[in-house]
Amino acid sequence: MNRILVTGSESFIGKELILALKKKNFYVFGIDKIKKTKFTNLSININSKKISDVIIKHKINTIFHLAAISRDIDCKKNVYNTFKSNVMGTLNLIEIAKNNNIKNFIFASSEWVYDTFELNKEKREDASININELSSEYALSKLVSENNLRQFYNTYKKINITILRFGIIYGNRNNNWSAVESLFVKVKNDELITVGSYKTARRFIHVKDICSGLIAALKVRGFNIINLQGKKLISLLDIVNHSSKILNKSYKIKQLDKNNPSIRKISNIKSKKILNWQPKITISVGLKMLNTFLKND
Numbered sequence: 663m664n665r666i667l668v669t670g671s672e673s674f675i676g677k678e679l680i681l682a683l684k685k686k687n688f689y690v691f692g693i694d695k696i697k698k699t700k701f702t703n704l705s706i707n708i709n710s711k712k713i714s715d716v717i718i719k720h721k722i723n724t725i726f727h728l729a730a731i732s733r734d735i736d737c738k739k740n741v742y743n744t745f746k747s748n749v750m751g752t753l754n755l756i757e758i759a760k761n762n763n764i765k766n767f768i769f770a771s772s773e774w775v776y777d778t779f780e781l782n783k784e785k786r787e788d789a790s791i792n793i794n795e796l797s798s799e800y801a802l803s804k805l806v807s808e809n810n811l812r813q814f815y816n817t818y819k820k821i822n823i824t825i826l827r828f829g830i831i832y833g834n835r836n837n838n839w840s841a842v843e844s845l846f847v848k849v850k851n852d853e854l855i856t857v858g859s860y861k862t863a864r865r866f867i868h869v870k871d872i873c874s875g876l877i878a879a880l881k882v883r884g885f886n887i888i889n890l891q892g893k894k895l896i897s898l899l900d901i902v903n904h905s906s907k908i909l910n911k912s913y914k915i916k917q918l919d920k921n922n923p924s925i926r927k928i929s930n931i932k933s934k935k936i937l938n939w940q941p942k943i944t945i946s947v948g949l950k951m952l953n954t955f956l957k958n959d
Contacts (some may be wrong), residue, residue, distance in 0.1 A: 665689040667722045669708055669755065672696045674835055675770070675828075679726060682873045690717060691720050694729065695701060699799070717762045723866035724766040727755055730803070733838065737799040748803035749810070752924030756814050759821055768879050771827045773806055773889065773928050774801035784929040786829070787887045808887065824879045829891040829928065832948060833869035834955035836879060837923040842866050842901055846949055847956075849905040855915045860899035861923035865892035865930065868948045872942035878937040891930040893941050897923075904946050908953055 666683060670676045671692025680701050683690045693703045693716065708729050716722070730748045731737055736746040756950045759767050761870065770846060777795035796802050808825050815823045832842035841849075841864070847856050867890065875890040882888075899915070906913055934940050944949075 663689070664724045665720060665722050666691070666724045666726060667713075667717065667720075668692045668726045670694060670727075672699065673728055674833070674838065675831065675869060675876075676728050677701050678833070678869050679728070679876055682870075682877060683900075686781050686877070686940060689720070691716065691722065706783060707809065708747065709754050711758070712734070713755065713804040714762060715759045715829050717758065719762070719863070722762075723764060723780070724768070724880065725755060725759055725764055726768045726770075726779075727752060729799075730770070730772045732800055734798055734800055737739050737803070741799050742747060744751045744799050745801055745806075747821035749806050752807040753810055756811060756821070756823075760814075760818060765823055766822045766824070766880060766882075767811070768824065768894055769805045769807065769811060769825045770876075771825050771887075772801060773891070773926065774798055774831050775805040775827060776926070776928065779926055781925070782927070784927045785889075786929045787932055789954070797880065812885060813907045820882050823885050824834055824882045825887040826875065826879060827887065827889045827928075829889070830864045831865040831869050831872055834952055836959065840866065841898060842945070845898060845901045846905045846909075846952055849902055849911060850909055853912075853914055855913050856914065857898050857917060858919040859917055860902070860915060861893040861897055861920075862908040863892065863897040863900075863923065863925045863927075865926075865928055866896050866901075866945065867892040867941055868951075872938060873928060874942075875933065875937060875939050883938060888933050889928050889930055889932055890937060891928050891941075893930070893944075895925065895927060896945050899947065901949075904949050908946075908949055918926075928958070 672694040
């Protein structure tokens with residue numbers, strides 16, 4: 663049986679993942695720098711060597727590493743802390759994993775590691791990435807950690823390492839919204855919606871689908887990098903239209919830069935093949951869930 667350590671247990675994904683794992687009767691131990699809660703068993707920094715004691719005491723054999731400084735504004739504000747946490751913290755954990763016979767190390771990365779996009783061309787996991795094109799400290803820290811983990815696997819080949827490049831995540835939450843939650847609330851509260859181009863599109867993915875993909879990664883062996891993306895591209899106009907129908911509210915939309923949509927098309931073929939996984943929650947269903955959440959909050 664997998665006995666699982668989840669770092670970043672107080673994060674949006676961390677809480678949802680812990681609930682999903684416990685539903686499957688896994689033993690789960692959550693750590694975060696935030697004080698102890700129902701999701702966090704221990705408040706500890708991911709750079710601490712004492713995590714080794716947790717792994718030994720609780721007989722952990724799998725690590726889901728979600729902890730990171732992730733908001734761009736926070737990363738830019740303190741680049742040193744970003745790399746200390748996101749890069750050195752990951753190195754600390756993989757070294758501890760090596761010394762304690764961990765079988766599976768599953769790392770949360772991001773689609774933001776991909777650089778420029780050509781029109782109508784998908785980015786696959788084997789795409790070459792020009793590090794000079796990355797302007798985000800967060801993305802850079804994730805890409806550096808990916809390469810550190812690859813080098814670690816090539817050196818030791820004793821831990822299954824799966825790197826999951828998450829798409830743009832949305833779901834039931836009160837802050838740190840993606841475009842999905844933000845636009846839904848704008849339709850709910852405002853008559854005029856302002857966007858750059860309503861053709862801007864992403865493969866948005868619900869947090870519950872992210873968690874099912876994380877759990878599916880438990881069976882993967884060797885070293886793998888896999889995109890976890892929504893089923894299809896969803897434009898800002900799609901989100902506004904679905905929101906309007908759910909809320910039964912009309913809207914007006916203003917485009918500030920209609921001729922320059924940002925479209926990031928990222929392949930999800932590998933996740934279907936290797937994980938035998940695909941997202942189930944459509945944007946319509948996800949927005950209905952969000953609507954219910956906001957009403958009850």
